[in-house]
Amino acid sequence: MILDDMAGRCGEWLKGCGPESDIVMSSRIRLARNLADYPFIRRCTDIDRANIESTVRERLTNKAKLKDLTFIDVADLQTLDRQFLVERQLISREHANSDGARAVAIDQQERLSLMVNEEDHLRIQVMKSGLDLVGAWDQINDLDDRIESQLTYAFHPKLGYLTACPTNVGTGMRVSVLVHLPALVITQQIEKVFRSLQKINLVVRGLYGEGTQAMGDFYQVSNQITLGKSENDLIDQVGDVIPVVIDYERKARDFLINEKQNDLFEQVSRAYGTLQNAQQISSEETMFLLSRVRMGINLGLIGDLEIPEVNQLFIRTQPAHLQKLRHSELDTDQRNVERANYLHSQLKLDGGSEASNN
Amino acid sequence: MKCQKCQKQATFHITDLTGDDLLALHLCPDCAKGYLETGESSEDAPVISDVMSKQLKPLEQTADDLRELDAKECPICGISFYEFRQGGRLGCPHDYVFFGEDLDPLLINVHGDNQHVGKQPKRGITDTESQTELIRLRRQMKEVVEQEDYEQASQIRDQIRQIEGEGPASE
Secondary structure: OHHHHHHOOOOHHHOOOOOOOOOEEEEEEEEEEOEOOOOOHHHOOHHHHHHHHHHHHHHHHHHOOOOOOEEEEHHHOOHHHHHHHHHOOOOOHHHHHOOOOOEEEEOOOOOEEEEEOOOOOEEEEEEEEOOOHHHHHHHHHHHHHHHHOOOOEOEEOOOEEOOOOHHHOEOOEEEEEEEEOHHHHHOOOHHHHHHHHHHOOEEEEEOOOOOOOOOOOEEEEEEOOOOOOOHHHHHHHHHOOHHHHHHHHHHHHHHHHHHOHHHHHHHHHHHHHHHHHOOOOOHHHHHHHHHHHHHHHHOOOOOOOOHHHHHHHHHHOOHHHHHHHOOOOOOHHHHHHHHHHHHHHHOOOOOOOHHHHO | OEOOOOOOEOOEEEEEOOOOOOEEEEEOHHHHHHHHHHOOOOOOOHHHHHHHHHHHHHHHOOHHHHHHHHHOEOOOOOOEHHHHHHHOOOOOOOHHHHOHHHHHHHHHHHHOOOOOOOOOOOOOOOOOHHHHHHHHHHHHHHHHHHOOOHHHHHHHHHHHHHHHHHOOOOO
8 A cells, every 4th residue: 555655665755855854854845726616514415525525536636637636545554643643734634634535645655745635625725845845836836727727716806815714815825934943952942943933923843833842853844824925925924934944053062062062972872872772762752862863963973873864764664654664553652662672773883973983 | 942933931831632643842832723723724724713703702792793794694605604703714706796895805905005906817717607506406405305396406507508518618
C-alpha cells in the first residue's frame, strides 16, 4: 500500500535542502477554495459531501492533467494511517479527526497536497524545502488555475474567494515558513521575537499547531490577514521578515559559541549521547534532543551526522511513523522502547562525534 | 520557573494526557486559562470567536437589534446569524451577500479591509446565481423527500437536472 512505501521515504519538507536550510525547514502555501454549487461544509448533507468528493476526484484526475496525483480516501483509513498523514503534514488534524466523505490527493514527491472536504471544500497546499516562497507560489498558482478550469469556485467580485470562515476570505491564502530556532529558545529571546511578529500581523505556532516549546524548537510563521492584500504582498509580508528572524537566530548561535561554549558543547553532546543510549524515550524528549543535535551539526560540533539524517529521525520517531516502520500497533510504553531501539540502530557509536571527543 | 508562553511566573503545572503522548506544560494563570478553555488551537479558528464577541459587544446594549440579527436566516442554506455566531463558520457562499452588511464590520476588524485585490478566476467572474440556486433546490429536495411529497420532489429534480445540464462548460 502507498502509505507503507511513504514511511520509508522523506517528504519534500524534510529534505533539508534549499536556501537557508540550516534554519528554515520548509516553505508552505495553502489556498482555501469552495465550489459555487454546494453549501459550505457545516451545511453539507452526507450526500453533498460524497458528491463533492467524487466530482473533484473525477474532474481532476480525468481532465485537469493531474494524473500524477494519488487520491486517498481518508474516511476509509485506519486511525493510525490518518495520524501518519498528519505527521507528514499532508492532512490537518481536523481533517483526520472529522467525519464523513473526505479525501486527500498527493503527488509522489509530497510537494502537493489537496484536501477535499476539510473546513473548505478544497485546501490546496504546496511545500518546498528551505526558504522558497516564490517557487511555492508559482507552483500553487498554476495548480489552482488548472483546478479552476474544471470546477467553478465560489468567488465574489468584491470579497474574492469565499470561504467557510470569514478569516480566510479574499485570497484564501496562508503563507507559512517553518523555522528551527533552538538558540533563541536557549537564550530566552523567543517570546520577544514572537511579540514583535504579532505586532506586524503575523502568527507564530508550534510544528503541529501546538504553542509549546516541546516540539523540538520548530515554529511556523504565517500571515493572519487574507483580504485586502494581493498574494504577492502577503508573500512579501512573511518573506521579508524571515531573513530578520534568521539573523536573530544566527546571532544567538554566535553568542552561544563565543560566550557559552562549554555549556553549549555539554548540551549538544549530552543530547547526542542520550539519543544513542536511551533504553526508552518519549517523542517529546526525542524532539527536544534532536533539536540540540541538529543545531550542533549546523555549528560543526557533530561531524558524523548530516542534517537530512536528523530530519528523517524527527519524522520517523513520531508515534504513527514508528508504528508503521515496525509494522505493528504499539502502546505508549512499547513505543518508548521501540523509539529508543530505533534511535540506537540509526546512531551507532562508530566513529564517535567531535563533540563527544571534546 | 517562567511560563512557556510568556515571561510571567509559571504557577500552573499541567500534564495533558489527551494527546497521543503526555505533554507537560508550565504556564502563568492567564495562559493556563487560555489553554484549558480552548485546548489545542486549530489552524485558523482561534481569532474568530474572540473577534466576534468583541465585535458584537456594542450591539448587546441594544438587545432587540441583536435578537433581530440573530434571527435572520439565509434563504439559500437556511443558516441563521445566531448559528454563524456560535460556530464561527458560514453556511454557503450566498451568506456573504445575504449577511453582507452584518459581516462588513467583522471583515474590517479581522483584515483591516473589505475589498479583495488579489487573484481572480482566469475564466473571468462568471455569474454564479444558477449555482446558488442549485444549493437552494437540493435543500428543498431533501425537505420534500422527508415529507414524502414525491410529486414535488420529481419536479425539483427536473429543475436541478436542467441547471446542471446548462452548467459552465468544464472541458
